[in-house]
Amino acid sequence: MKAIFAHDHRFIVADENVWSESQFEASLWQRYLGHFHMLTVAARQGDIPAGKTLSQLELSSAPRVGFELFPNLSSPRGLTLARPAARRRMRALVARHDAVIARLPSEIGLMAIAAARALGKPWAVEMVACPWDGLWNYGNLAGRAYAPVAWARTKRVVRQADHALYVTRDFLQRRYPTRAAHVVAASNVILTDLSEEVLARRLARIGAAGTRPLRLGLIGTLRGRFKGIQTLMAALSQARTALPPLSLHVLGGGDPAPWRAEAARVGVQDIVHFEGTLPSGEPVRRWLDDIDIYLQPSLQEGLPRALIEAMSRGCAALASTVAGIPELLPREDLIAPGDVPALATLLRRRVGDTAWMARSARTNWETAQDYEAGLLEERRAIFWAQFAASCAAGNRT
Numbered sequence: 001m002k003a004i005f006a007h008d009h010r011f012i013v014a015d016e017n018v019w020s021e022s023q024f025e026a027s028l029w030q031r032y033l034g035h036f037h038m039l040t041v042a043a044r045q046g047d048i049p050a051g052k053t054l055s056q057l058e059l060s061s062a063p064r065v066g067f068e069l070f071p072n073l074s075s076p077r078g079l080t081l082a083r084p085a086a087r088r089r090m091r092a093l094v095a096r097h098d099a100v101i102a103r104l105p106s107e108i109g110l111m112a113i114a115a116a117r118a119l120g121k122p123w124a125v126e127m128v129a130c131p132w133d134g135l136w137n138y139g140n141l142a143g144r145a146y147a148p149v150a151w152a153r154t155k156r157v158v159r160q161a162d163h164a165l166y167v168t169r170d171f172l173q174r175r176y177p178t179r180a181a182h183v184v185a186a187s188n189v190i191l192t193d194l195s196e197e198v199l200a201r202r203l204a205r206i207g208a209a210g211t212r213p214l215r216l217g218l219i220g221t222l223r224g225r226f227k228g229i230q231t232l233m234a235a236l237s238q239a240r241t242a243l244p245p246l247s248l249h250v251l252g253g254g255d256p257a258p259w260r261a262e263a264a265r266v267g268v269q270d271i272v273h274f275e276g277t278l279p280s281g282e283p284v285r286r287w288l289d290d291i292d293i294y295l296q297p298s299l300q301e302g303l304p305r306a307l308i309e310a311m312s313r314g315c316a317a318l319a320s321t322v323a324g325i326p327e328l329l330p331r332e333d334l335i336a337p338g339d340v341p342a343l344a345t346l347l348r349r350r351v352g353d354t355a356w357m358a359r360s361a362r363t364n365w366e367t368a369q370d371y372e373a374g375l376l377e378e379r380r381a382i383f384w385a386q387f388a389a390s391c392a393a394g395n396r397t
Contacts, residue, residue: 010046202314222254
């Protein structure tokens, strides 16, 4: 059987291969290829970011995986003038496949589901974030205007699904409920090194924290403002005089120039460093091992995989209350999304408090054990096996 994986992620075609600026590495496709013999990824066409080389990107090409790349369907043109041609192209693509897997929120995912329903093809959803939060906090009026439309469209589709996978335990399920009989909760994070040695090294690092400037860290795209980077920089500006020597390091794709200008406007340009992207796996783990306190002051999330990865490395963490984050961290280490004064207060209270850092490290490392790759992969494998079985049964009737 052949399946389509539909999502709005940008992929880059270069040197006869397909690449991704972050995530969506070739190994990801194996969770679907274990149940379908071919996979076509329907997604957005992207370009190599300025200043990047292929060695800094993730290789997404893999055997038995093809790519069908669309223009941006989330832009005003993509939502209007370019829509009819994209619909025809998607319908033809779905007609050549046996099933659709739509990762939502995404315009391409919704379009693939519409084509599957029209053609009587089975489809499943992966619900990974809240479109309302993402669009409302994207940073422009067009996003806010479209937020209620995207929310209503996504809510209707998820409710009608027969197969639904959520990355949260509770949040997305409450906001986007489904009538599906086949439902599973499984984060997208992949944690493979959860040894006690990781925690021991972390506690040793905390014990030596007074001998060097502290390193704060955040992983998130620089496209849009929903990762809350602006909240964190403003809070650092307010709290800086009461904080020990420190620096903030941001790992994520996108143009850093506007963010550097914003850092200068709030007076933290000398301590904020935008470090681009790293390949997933060991390079990111090493980066996190050099971070003392991880921050996720997001305005939109599902269940942030970067935060869980940081917790698995024993990082103390502060974050916002958005989406599924309260499933991970205690309430006293959270702020309301966008609340700069509250984050500044929390920074003054937590940064440099080695007793709290050690407690947080232990608690976070223990919480991360629930997201070990084997446990989640087993859950996902059962879900996709059941979906594939229902597709095969439908093809026989």
